[in-house]
Amino acid sequence: MNVVTPTPFPRASTPEQVSFDRAELGAILAVYGRMVAAGEWRDYGISCLREIAVFSIFRRTAEHPLYRIEKRPRLRSRQGMYAVIGMDGQILKRGHDLKTVLRVLEKALIRPVD
Template structure:
C-alpha cells in the first residue's frame, strides 16, 4: 500500500480532496474481491488539491491498471467519480460510486472451467 500526500504550501491553506470513509469502504470491498481472485496486488492513494486518486496495480512497480478518481468540481456536470484505464481513457464516469465501479466488477465475473 502506498499513500502519497503533497507537502504543505508555505503561507497558504492546503485544501485537499480525499475519499470519505464510506467511499473507501466501497472501493476496498471491490479491491479485496479482486485480490482474492488474483487480479490485483497493490494500491496507492493520492490526495491532491483538486482530485483524490485510488490507483490499482497488478504488481508494485508497474503503472496503475486502473485509477478511480474523485473530482468534486465535476459534481454538477458529468459526475465527480470516474474510472480510468491504463492509457488514461475514461471507462466510466458518474454521480454514484457504486454504479461507476460496476465497470470493474465485470472483470471479476468469469466462466469457471
C-alpha cells in the first residue's frame, strides 16, 4: 500500500504571465535606442501582467507614457497581438508582426531637413 505524505509547502499554481521574449525585446529596444540617440525619449518601463505585457515609453520619468507597446496573446487570432498606443489611448497600429507595428514609431524620426 502506497501512502502519499503531504508536502509541508504545497506548490501554489502561479498565474500565467505574459512577457516579451528576447527577439521581441530586441526589436523594441532597437527602435528605442534610435529614439534615445535622437533625443526624443529618455526612459521606459516594462510591465508583465496576467493577460498583457506592456513596454511604456517616456519623455521624462515623471510623466504619463508617450507610447505603449502592448502584447496581448488572446488577440493573436483576431486583430493581432501587438499594438502601439499613443498618449491619448488611441491605437496607432495593431498587427500580427511586431516589426511592422513598430514602424509607426519610426515615422517620428523622419523630419524635413531645413
